[in-house]
Amino acid sequence: MALLLLHTCCVHCVAYTVGYWRGQGFEVTLLWYNPNIHPYLEHQRRLEALITFSRSKSLLIIADQSYDPVKFFQAIAGYEAERCQKCFHLRLLRAAKIAKEKSFAVFTTTLLISPHQKHQLLKEIGEIVAKETGITFLYHDLRRYYSESRHQTKVLNLYRQQYCGCLYSEWERYSKAGRK
Numbered sequence: 560m561a562l563l564l565l566h567t568c569c570v571h572c573v574a575y576t577v578g579y580w581r582g583q584g585f586e587v588t589l590l591w592y593n594p595n596i597h598p599y600l601e602h603q604r605r606l607e608a609l610i611t612f613s614r615s616k617s618l619l620i621i622a623d624q625s626y627d628p629v630k631f632f633q634a635i636a637g638y639e640a641e642r643c644q645k646c647f648h649l650r651l652l653r654a655a656k657i658a659k660e661k662s663f664a665v666f667t668t669t670l671l672i673s674p675h676q677k678h679q680l681l682k683e684i685g686e687i688v689a690k691e692t693g694i695t696f697l698y699h700d701l702r703r704y705y706s707e708s709r710h711q712t713k714v715l716n717l718y719r720q721q722y723c724g725c726l727y728s729e730w731e732r733y734s735k736a737g738r739k
């Protein structure tokens with residue numbers, strides 16, 4: 560069975576995605592690497608929810624806790640309007656490098672199930688990272704299963720985030736000025 564490293568943005572996107580890739584014949588390991596989530600306590604809440612879920616489902620997880628918001632802000636500095644592109648690249652590049660180091664056959668991300676993400680851009684960045692690292696990026700549009708994924712975690716009463724992750728997204732979510 561081919562080994563798949565699944566970059567994981569949050570537990571609610573993991574639930575359906577894991578089952579989907581297992582159904583395609585892959586042995587799935589989760590990877591947590593999200594320095595884009597601010598502030599730190601929000602990052603920890605989301606990680607704890609994922610760990611609780613992965614224990615309940617006996618899922619393997621690599622939790623990269625080298626939380627480094629400086630790296631995130633350096634990556635997007637001067638590109639704030641296109642920050643998601645830099646953010647995707649930062650996270651997927653890390654996922655691809657870990658996949659390569661640990662001899663996974665392929666990598667992908669749970670972000671592909673979210674209708675709130677820039678889907679086409681995500682696909683493009685995944686393919687760019689695949690070329691940069693020489694490891695295959697698995698693509699499938701899973702957005703139609705987003706509600707099903709969230710439904711699967713609802714019964715577990717796990718923490719649910721209210722914004723994408725970075726300070727900008729939190730500002731856009733809660734402030735009138737941010738939404739302009």
Ligand code: SF4
Pocket residue numbers: 595596642643644646647723724725727728
């Ligand atoms: S909005 Fe989300 S995807 Fe875009 S930069 Fe912020 S955390 Fe990353």
